[in-house]
Amino acid sequence: MNNLEKYLAVFTETFGVDEERAKGLEYQAIQEWDSVGHMGLIAALEDTFDIMMDTDDIIDFSSFEKGKEILEGHYGIVF
Amino acid sequence: MMFEEFMQIPPYSLAQKEKNLLLMARLKELTEHHRERCVEYSHFLNAISYDEEKAKYIGDIPFLPVRMFKDLTLRSIPEGDVVKTMTSSGTSGQAVSKIYLDRTTASNQQKAMVKIVSDFTGNSRMPMIILDCPSVLKNRDMFSARGAGILGFSIFGAKKIYAFHDDMSLDEDSVADFLEKNAGRSILFFGFTFMIWQFFYQELLRLKKAGKCFDLSNGILIHGGGWKKLQNEAVSPKEFRNKLAEVCGIRRIHDYYGMVEQTGCIYMECEHGHLHASIFSDIFIRRMSDFRECEIGESGIVQVVSSIPESYPGHSLLTEDRGVILGVDDCPCGRKGKYFKILGRIKNAEVRGCSDTYEQR
Numbered sequence: 001m002n003n004l005e006k007y008l009a010v011f012t013e014t015f016g017v018d019e020e021r022a023k024g025l026e027y028q029a030i031q032e033w034d035s036v037g038h039m040g041l042i043a044a045l046e047d048t049f050d051i052m053m054d055t056d057d058i059i060d061f062s063s064f065e066k067g068k069e070i071l072e073g074h075y076g077i078v079f
Numbered sequence: 080m081m082f083e084e085f086m087q088i089p090p091y092s093l094a095q096k097e098k099n100l101l102l103m104a105r106l107k108e109l110t111e112h113h114r115e116r117c118v119e120y121s122h123f124l125n126a127i128s129y130d131e132e133k134a135k136y137i138g139d140i141p142f143l144p145v146r147m148f149k150d151l152t153l154r155s156i157p158e159g160d161v162v163k164t165m166t167s168s169g170t171s172g173q174a175v176s177k178i179y180l181d182r183t184t185a186s187n188q189q190k191a192m193v194k195i196v197s198d199f200t201g202n203s204r205m206p207m208i209i210l211d212c213p214s215v216l217k218n219r220d221m222f223s224a225r226g227a228g229i230l231g232f233s234i235f236g237a238k239k240i241y242a243f244h245d246d247m248s249l250d251e252d253s254v255a256d257f258l259e260k261n262a263g264r265s266i267l268f269f270g271f272t273f274m275i276w277q278f279f280y281q282e283l284l285r286l287k288k289a290g291k292c293f294d295l296s297n298g299i300l301i302h303g304g305g306w307k308k309l310q311n312e313a314v315s316p317k318e319f320r321n322k323l324a325e326v327c328g329i330r331r332i333h334d335y336y337g338m339v340e341q342t343g344c345i346y347m348e349c350e351h352g353h354l355h356a357s358i359f360s361d362i363f364i365r366r367m368s369d370f371r372e373c374e375i376g377e378s379g380i381v382q383v384v385s386s387i388p389e390s391y392p393g394h395s396l397l398t399e400d401r402g403v404i405l406g407v408d409d410c411p412c413g414r415k416g417k418y419f420k421i422l423g424r425i426k427n428a429e430v431r432g433c434s435d436t437y438e439q440r
Contacts, residue, residue, distance in 0.1 A: 027182075028162045028182055031219075034162070034163065034219055035163065035185065035189075035230055036216050036219050036230060037219075039230070039233050039234070043238075043239075046237070052204060052237055053204075054202070054204075055193045055197070055202070055204065055234050055235065056193075058234055059186065059189055059190055059193065059234075
């Protein structure tokens with residue numbers, strides 16, 4: 001799996017949505033991605049990519065797209 | 080005057096005078112914001128003949144008794160924008176408060192809290208042991224104060240485990256395993272004061288007597304929720320700290336004061352045992368008899384103001400707690416602003432008394 005596939009898989013598994021829905025997903029747009037789901041998502045991403053995110057980045061992580069930018073910009077994960 | 084401006088300033092860096100200017104601008108803005116968006120709140124302002132022109136100082140901003148959130152649906156956003164409803168823990172037999180959050184307010188709560196807590200724990204996230212059971216977060220739409228606290232603090236945890244099973248018995252093996260995996264690192268513990276005492280301390284004590292010791296000297300414990308139940312058991316804050324240090328070696332212990340009606344801007348206890356107001360919020364102590372501001376050192380009813388609430392009119396509230404300001408700008412820990420102590424709850428009859436008086440004013 002490349003990084004994008006891994007990233008997608010975290011979303012589909014954490015929130016139980018299909019890939020199409022996952023792309024373009026925003027925080028609080030579905031019930032599963034609430035503040036509890038958010039911490040689950042972060043934990044899964046940290047495991048998958050073996051990173052530890054800063055609190056600021058966890059707060060800024062407001063959408064599927066924004067998350068990609070953060071991982072790419074601050075953690076050197078290339079999509 | 081946007082909330083973002085507060086984010087640029089270290090949370091305990093402003094002397095009270097400077098802080099007053101910043102906070103006053105924001106609170107006046109919030110008062111108008113809610114007047115325009117919440118009918119009940121505008122009725123309240125009319126009822127007390129609030130005149131914005133005459134409000135010169137934060138103490139002049141009207142305060143709503145917290146119990147109003149139990150009696151009324153107070154919201155400054157359309158129902159469809161509500162992403163989370165928080166409820167107060169509510170002592171048995173009493174109605175619970177309902178606090179409605181939209182995305183902006185929920186996110187600003189978390190941002191403020193991170194700023195405040197980082198000032199005590201440092202910026203890096205730590206392995207975290209939550210001194211509670213996993214089922215607390217089960218109902219995700221309706222959050223109790225307990226759930227809100229756990230979730231809010233979870234952001235500081237890198238890896239997290241819950242220390243208790245759902246029946247509140249200590250999950251000894253998981254805790255021991257987690258400590259071993261994270262040996263040598265600082266570990267964050269979070270929980271509620273009474274539950275820590277009842278389900279954690281007592282159990283550690285029992286295990287120690289049975290010859291099984293946990294070494295938590297690398298830990299930082301943050302706890303909140305109040306002392307009422309422990310006062311009944313005659314456990315003082317000092318004893319709480321000493322006994323915990325004795326049984327597991329943990330020494331960095333911070334109490335905090337906060338409420339679901341103003342989630343986010345919590346008041347953390349410093350190394351000298353004082354609760355501190357950050358730039359995001361402030362505290363006033365008022366006399367029971369006429370609601371005038373008390374002097375430093377004089378106890379009274381706690382009023383809290385916060386720069387955060389946009390989705391509900393909770394930026395200035397009269398609580399049902401008693402407290403006392405200990406000083407301003409001069410705590411030996413170096414943090415600026417007011418520092419204070421909470422003395423407990425005001426009695427039932429008095430609660431009714433004062434809010435009734437207030438409504439009739």
